[in-house]
Amino acid sequence: MAIVLKSREELKKMRTAGRLVHKVLQRCREICKPGVTTRQIDKEAYEVFAAAGAKGLFKNYPTYRLGEGFPANLCISINEEVVHGIAGDRVIKDGDIVSVDCGVKLNGWCGDSATTIMVGKVDPKTRQLCEATEGILKLAIENIRPGRQWSQVARLMEKKADSLGYGVVRDFVGHGIGQSLHEDPKVPNYVSRELVDNDIELREGLVLAIEPMCNLGSDRVRTLADGWTVVTIDRKPSAHYEHTVAVTATGAEVLTDGN
Numbered sequence: 001m002a003i004v005l006k007s008r009e010e011l012k013k014m015r016t017a018g019r020l021v022h023k024v025l026q027r028c029r030e031i032c033k034p035g036v037t038t039r040q041i042d043k044e045a046y047e048v049f050a051a052a053g054a055k056g057l058f059k060n061y062p063t064y065r066l067g068e069g070f071p072a073n074l075c076i077s078i079n080e081e082v083v084h085g086i087a088g089d090r091v092i093k094d095g096d097i098v099s100v101d102c103g104v105k106l107n108g109w110c111g112d113s114a115t116t117i118m119v120g121k122v123d124p125k126t127r128q129l130c131e132a133t134e135g136i137l138k139l140a141i142e143n144i145r146p147g148r149q150w151s152q153v154a155r156l157m158e159k160k161a162d163s164l165g166y167g168v169v170r171d172f173v174g175h176g177i178g179q180s181l182h183e184d185p186k187v188p189n190y191v192s193r194e195l196v197d198n199d200i201e202l203r204e205g206l207v208l209a210i211e212p213m214c215n216l217g218s219d220r221v222r223t224l225a226d227g228w229t230v231v232t233i234d235r236k237p238s239a240h241y242e243h244t245v246a247v248t249a250t251g252a253e254v255l256t257d258g259n
């Protein structure tokens with residue numbers, strides 16, 4: 001699949017989808033309190049999608065391993081869970097960090113964003129991990145310029161995480177986004193031989209879902225027996241922040257910031 005650049009008109013439509021994603025995450029932030037189950041959060045998100053006439057993009061997302069699609073509306077990943085956690089009976093506790101990832105399609109265009117919610121009194125090291133990971137996303141966005149290569153941005157992200165001693169997850173990466181949730185190119189949060197050999201030139205109209213995942217310990221992860229939930233190998237906490245970002249003539253524009 002080739003990279004598809006988006007017009008100003010298309011970006012407007014993507015912003016409308018992005019605004020809805022932002023609204024869902026805001027709602028999740030409001031209700032994500034000790035005693036609430038992840039299923040309650042997931043149900044609330046579904047109601048926001050339905051009221052807007054949007055389609056949640058994660059429900060029934062196909063897997064090639066178990067032959068069944070993803071069973072929930074959001075990905076909700078707690079503490080050592082990195083991504084793709086499944087909503088259920090798990091009760092949120094004071095001190096948890098709850099990563100909520102939301103993707104929607106509205107009028108044919110997609111938005112994808114994630115945030116890690118700190119619930120109550122979070123351990124200072126874990127809080128720093130969350131704040132730094134959000135900062136790494138911001139660093140990436142601030143350094144996007146047409147004409148630069150993505151590896152230049154990814155290098156800044158990786159260096160920042162390294163300097164703080166965090167593991168940058170390598171098994172999962174960001175992605176292009178538009179009329180489909182996952183489009184080309186792959187957008188890693190680190191520099192690899194593969195990226196350098198197939199670097200991504202940042203051009204006006206390129207839209208990327210940028211999503212750093214940082215671990216307090218090892219960068220290594222594994223998938224649980226449910227076929228979806230990804231956890232850190234050492235069970236230390238992990239944070240995940242994501243925005244859908246368009247490259248403009250002068251820099252970047254965040255489509256999932258609620259504006």
Ligand code: MG
Nearest residue numbers: 101102112113
């Ligand atoms: Mg996402």
Ligand code: MG
Nearest residue numbers: 112209211242
């Ligand atoms: Mg994504």
